[in-house]
Amino acid sequence: MLEVKNLNVSIGGRKILNDFNLTVQDGEVAAIMGPNGTGKSTLSYVIAGRKDYTVESGEVFLNGVNLLELEPDVRAAKGLFLAFQYPLEIPGVATMTFLKAALNAQRKQRGEEELSTPDFMKRVKESADKLGIKSDMLKRALNVGFSGGEKKRMDILQMALLQPSFGILDETDSGLDIDALRVVADGVNSLRSEKRGFLVITHYQRLLDYIVPDTVHVMAQGQIVRTGGKELALELEKSGYREYVTEQAVA
Amino acid sequence: MAAVQETVDRVKAIDVSEYKYGFFSDIESDKAPKGLNEDIVRFISAKKNEPAWLTEWRLEAYRRWLTMREPNWARVDFPRVNYQDLYYYSAPKTAAGPKSLDEVDPELLKVYAKLGIPLQEQEVLAGVVNPERKIAVDAVFDSVSVVTTFKEELSKAGVIFCPISEAVHTHPELVKKYLGSVVPTTDNYYATLNSAVFSDGSFVYIPPGVHCPMELSTYFRINEQNTGQFERTLIIADKGSYVSYLEGCTAPKRDENQLHAAVVELITHDDAEIKYSTVQNWYPGDSEGKGGIYNFVTKRGDCRGANSKISWTQVETGSAITWKYPSCILRGDNSRGEFYSIAISNGRQQVDSGTKMIHLGKNTTSRVISKGISAGKSQNTYRGQISAHRKATGARNFTNCDSLLIGNACGAHTVPYIESKNPSTQFEHEATTSKISEDQLFYCMQRGLSAEEATALIVNGFVRDVLQQLPMEFAVEAQKLIAISLEGSVG
Numbered sequence: 001m002l003e004v005k006n007l008n009v010s011i012g013g014r015k016i017l018n019d020f021n022l023t024v025q026d027g028e029v030a031a032i033m034g035p036n037g038t039g040k041s042t043l044s045y046v047i048a049g050r051k052d053y054t055v056e057s058g059e060v061f062l063n064g065v066n067l068l069e070l071e072p073d074v075r076a077a078k079g080l081f082l083a084f085q086y087p088l089e090i091p092g093v094a095t096m097t098f099l100k101a102a103l104n105a106q107r108k109q110r111g112e113e114e115l116s117t118p119d120f121m122k123r124v125k126e127s128a129d130k131l132g133i134k135s136d137m138l139k140r141a142l143n144v145g146f147s148g149g150e151k152k153r154m155d156i157l158q159m160a161l162l163q164p165s166f167g168i169l170d171e172t173d174s175g176l177d178i179d180a181l182r183v184v185a186d187g188v189n190s191l192r193s194e195k196r197g198f199l200v201i202t203h204y205q206r207l208l209d210y211i212v213p214d215t216v217h218v219m220a221q222g223q224i225v226r227t228g229g230k231e232l233a234l235e236l237e238k239s240g241y242r243e244y245v246t247e248q249a250v251a
Numbered sequence: 252m253a254a255v256q257e258t259v260d261r262v263k264a265i266d267v268s269e270y271k272y273g274f275f276s277d278i279e280s281d282k283a284p285k286g287l288n289e290d291i292v293r294f295i296s297a298k299k300n301e302p303a304w305l306t307e308w309r310l311e312a313y314r315r316w317l318t319m320r321e322p323n324w325a326r327v328d329f330p331r332v333n334y335q336d337l338y339y340y341s342a343p344k345t346a347a348g349p350k351s352l353d354e355v356d357p358e359l360l361k362v363y364a365k366l367g368i369p370l371q372e373q374e375v376l377a378g379v380v381n382p383e384r385k386i387a388v389d390a391v392f393d394s395v396s397v398v399t400t401f402k403e404e405l406s407k408a409g410v411i412f413c414p415i416s417e418a419v420h421t422h423p424e425l426v427k428k429y430l431g432s433v434v435p436t437t438d439n440y441y442a443t444l445n446s447a448v449f450s451d452g453s454f455v456y457i458p459p460g461v462h463c464p465m466e467l468s469t470y471f472r473i474n475e476q477n478t479g480q481f482e483r484t485l486i487i488a489d490k491g492s493y494v495s496y497l498e499g500c501t502a503p504k505r506d507e508n509q510l511h512a513a514v515v516e517l518i519t520h521d522d523a524e525i526k527y528s529t530v531q532n533w534y535p536g537d538s539e540g541k542g543g544i545y546n547f548v549t550k551r552g553d554c555r556g557a558n559s560k561i562s563w564t565q566v567e568t569g570s571a572i573t574w575k576y577p578s579c580i581l582r583g584d585n586s587r588g589e590f591y592s593i594a595i596s597n598g599r600q601q602v603d604s605g606t607k608m609i610h611l612g613k614n615t616t617s618r619v620i621s622k623g624i625s626a627g628k629s630q631n632t633y634r635g636q637i638s639a640h641r642k643a644t645g646a647r648n649f650t651n652c653d654s655l656l657i658g659n660a661c662g663a664h665t666v667p668y669i670e671s672k673n674p675s676t677q678f679e680h681e682a683t684t685s686k687i688s689e690d691q692l693f694y695c696m697q698r699g700l701s702a703e704e705a706t707a708l709i710v711n712g713f714v715r716d717v718l719q720q721l722p723m724e725f726a727v728e729a730q731k732l733i734a735i736s737l738e739g740s741v742g
Contacts, residue, residue: 072696088694092712106699
């Protein structure tokens with residue numbers, strides 16, 4: 001379970017998250033929608049532990065553990081995964097090497113045995129097949145020269161391999177054509193389980209046709225301003241975000 | 252790759268800014284008096300029972316040196332060295348030169364065991380170490396070579412691998428013919444000083460048509476205080492022969508600076524090839540810049556014969572000051588020179604390193620791949636010269652020079668000199684400078700890697716092209732070394 005309580009965050013003196021509250025239960029898929037510049041990506045970065053932000057007050061708990069005191073790698077080992085809007089390129093580091101280093105670093109952090117190479121290869125291959133990732137791509141340097149769709153699939157592959165207890169998808173649909181979107185959504189759906197919660201951040205309703213959420217939150221000016229079921233996404237698609245922006249501006 | 256994991260483990264296992272090889276061994280030594288004059292030069296020559304021609308050669312170099320000045324064009328800054336305040340000769344006290352390992356002072360063997368250098372042939376022969384990849388080792392302790400392994404097996408193949416002080420007596424014709432033929436006694440301040448006072452080093456001769464049956468390697472260790480180390484290496488690959496040679500270096504941690512001024516000369520005849528690799532890990536000084544080795548080294552290869560090839564690969568992580576430009580003179584037609592370099596600087600280290608490719612013969616080719624990594628408050632300069640003589644028709648060079656910065660307080664500089672006197676030459680130069688971005692680090696950490704693991708991984712990716720050039724065992728060593736030398740550079 002992810003709980004964000006009264007979170008206030010600023011960057012360079014500018015307030016971004018404004019007494020933000022959110023709870024996502026085990027097994028729940030929550031979507032956050034909202035216009036540009038409302039702090040959606042900031043929320044995901046702060047939960048994952050990026051350093052550029054100043055957390056003024058508030059708490060973030062993952063399965064009862066307060067994340068805000070922990071380094072990003074420790075948060076990852078506690079089961080938090082963030083799929084990036086723009087996955088980074090790591091030149092010269094073979095994808096396979098990266099995957100193994102990441103998985104074993106997490107296992108070590110948790111005091112588990114390292115995975116043997118055959119077990120590891122088997123796991124990677126299974127997940128890669130599902131996502132249509134060919135084995136020659138795993139030999140190439142991580143994300144270097146990959147298309148937008150390939151990068152997103154690679155991020156989902158990492159999530160499948162690392163088996164987090166909570167996944168945040170930050171604008172995972174950006175830059176994807178409809179076929180790639182379907183593959184990525186299938187990958188995410190196959191990871192849905194009673195234990196695993198997701199927070200799906202997106203501008204568009206389109207992604208939510210494929211990853212159907214249990215809850216939809218509308219975010220504006222650093223707060224959740226409305227919460228509803230999956231039908232809320234359809235409503236937003238028609239009416240846009242204008243009313244929420246004005247509401248805030250008036251207030 | 253398991254090696255990455257090892258890198259990671261290794262990083263975890265060590266304390267911050269801990270130089271692993273910084274121990275000092277209490278071994279009784281035989282020293283020349285402090286300072287330098289003609290008598291000291293004669294003393295060194297006499298200690299080695301050298302023939303008169305060599306004593307004279309040294310004295311000539313010494314007289315020349317008196318008229319020279321230290322070079323000041325490199326981008327390094329350090330207090331002047333007081334050459335009269337150094338010992339120019341130090342040798343572990345033993346009765347005579349050891350004939351086999353049994354005669355070597357056990358204290359000395361302990362030092363090498365501590366350094367992880369396999370001197371015990373029997374271990375290798377018994378298959379403890381991978382028997383498919385035998386490595387013959389020449390170990391140089393302060394000023395003298397203490398032991399050379401696998402001599403017999405090598406001599407069956409006709410290969411000569413011994414301390415240069417021994418070669419002077421056993422193969423005087425070869426030494427006389429080649430010594431100083433690539434780096435003349437008049438070459439530069441440090442090389443000339445070396446010519447006057449060089450103590451020992453390795454001598455290698457590969458006869459025509461012989462593919463040397465194993466890797467040859469030399470480990471250098473500076474132990475004594477206030478001692479300059481001036482080793483001299485001479486490698487000759489006769490027609491159609493091949494040898495791969497590796498040198499490694501360490502020194503104890505000391506507060507004062509130590510001078511290391513070596514000379515390496517390589518000669519390849521027609522169709523011969525020398526592959527020379529260096530893993531240099533001299534003590535770099537502490538994080539405030541106190542102590543450390545001044546590494547002023549002249550390394551040059553002469554592709555004397557047609558179709559010959561010389562390849563330099565270096566992984567430089569140590570030394571307070573590095574002044575080093577392993578070069579190739581491409582004299583023979585169709586000859587080829589290569590330079591692959593990883594130079595890492597951290598703390599207050601200053602590196603000015605690069606290469607020279609001098610194209611003299613027709614259709615000569617060269618390739619330069621340089622990866623500089625700067626962290627801490629260090630300065631890292633690549634200085635390279637590519638030149639073509641007017642007769643070097645069809646000469647080609649490709650240079651790629653990448654710099655990676657870690658943090659905000661370090662510097663990376665690239666100073667290429669390119670000159671061609673022949674219109675048919677093709678010289679290409681590519682250079683990039685990049686920084687490990689916060690985004691990259693955060694991405695790796697989000698996947699579970701610690702800041703240091705992430706940095707090591709990114710850096711290993713950056714230097715991959717060069718690591719691939721190293722003999723396999725050393726590539727793994729080098730990878731670990733990279734992680735260790737970047738310890739404490741993040742956060």
